[in-house]
Amino acid sequence: NAGVTQTPKFRVLKTGQSMTLLCAQDMNHEYMYWYRQDPGMGLRLIHYSVGEGTTAKGEVPDGYNVSRLKKQNFLLGLESAAPSQTSVYFCASSYLGVAGELFFGEGSRLTVL
Amino acid sequence: AQSVAQPEDQVNVAEGNPLTVKCTYSVSGNPYLFWYVQYPNRGLQFLLKYITGDNLVKGSYGFEAEFNKSQTSFHLKKPSALVSDSALYFCAVRVMTTDSWGKLQFGAGTQVVVTP
Numbered sequence: 001n002a003g004v005t006q007t008p009k010f011r012v013l014k015t016g017q018s019m020t021l022l023c024a025q026d027m028n029h030e031y032m033y034w035y036r037q038d039p040g041m042g043l044r045l046i047h048y049s050v051g052e053g054t055t056a057k058g059e060v061p062d063g064y065n066v067s068r069l070k071k072q073n074f075l076l077g078l079e080s081a082a083p084s085q086t087s088v089y090f091c092a093s094s095y096l097g098v099a100g101e102l103f104f105g106e107g108s109r110l111t112v113l
Numbered sequence: 114a115q116s117v118a119q120p121e122d123q124v125n126v127a128e129g130n131p132l133t134v135k136c137t138y139s140v141s142g143n144p145y146l147f148w149y150v151q152y153p154n155r156g157l158q159f160l161l162k163y164i165t166g167d168n169l170v171k172g173s174y175g176f177e178a179e180f181n182k183s184q185t186s187f188h189l190k191k192p193s194a195l196v197s198d199s200a201l202y203f204c205a206v207r208v209m210t211t212d213s214w215g216k217l218q219f220g221a222g223t224q225v226v227v228t229p
Binding site for chain 1: 122145147149154156157158159162203216219220221222
């Protein structure tokens with residue numbers, strides 16, 4: 001049971017480049033989330049999904065897009081990377097929307113030069 | 114707007130001593146409260162949660178937390194700290210209101226350092 005798997009774990013981009021982060025979960029969870037973690041700011045929600053085919057904006061959605069074509073996968077895209085998007089990105093999933101705890105991936109460290 | 118505060122950036126404690134990590138929250142409805150721990154270069158791991166019922170919640174690795182509605186606090190405690198408890202701890206609050214999906218709001222985190 002792998003839980004939540006994120007790929008890639010590390011990536012360096014130049015300003016303006018695009019990339020996609022992939023999140024896969026094998027727990028049959030309905031809810032999936034993308035967070036970014038920056039020093040002293042905790043975790044901030046970028047986008048989330050309450051089920052296959054649905055997505056919604058979180059606190060800091062600008063500059064990111066997401067897709068949930070399959071229940072087990074949640075993709076986070078950066079169309080034109082900016083240095084302000086240098087961060088550690090975490091994917092999470094949960095089986096309950098409100099009362100359920102989140103299961104996190106190991107993180108993807110992105111540096112934009 | 115809902116918010117959660119962790120007033121201490123870092124907590125230092127000697128191994129074997131009690132450990133307390135503070136968390137206060139501000140919400141307009143009934144809060145769902147969570148504690149997570151993050152070890153270096155790892156994702157967050159769930160420790161415990163308060164949804165309803167007994168104000169004292171027991172969780173993983175010997176941790177517990179007490180929900181105090183009057184003080185709007187949810188402090189994390191461990192009677193006897195271990196060096197392996199050194200990590201970054203996050204408090205989080207989720208509230209359901211009529212017009213809210215119930216997003217999870219994380220605190221900024223508290224670094225716990227346990228010295229031998």
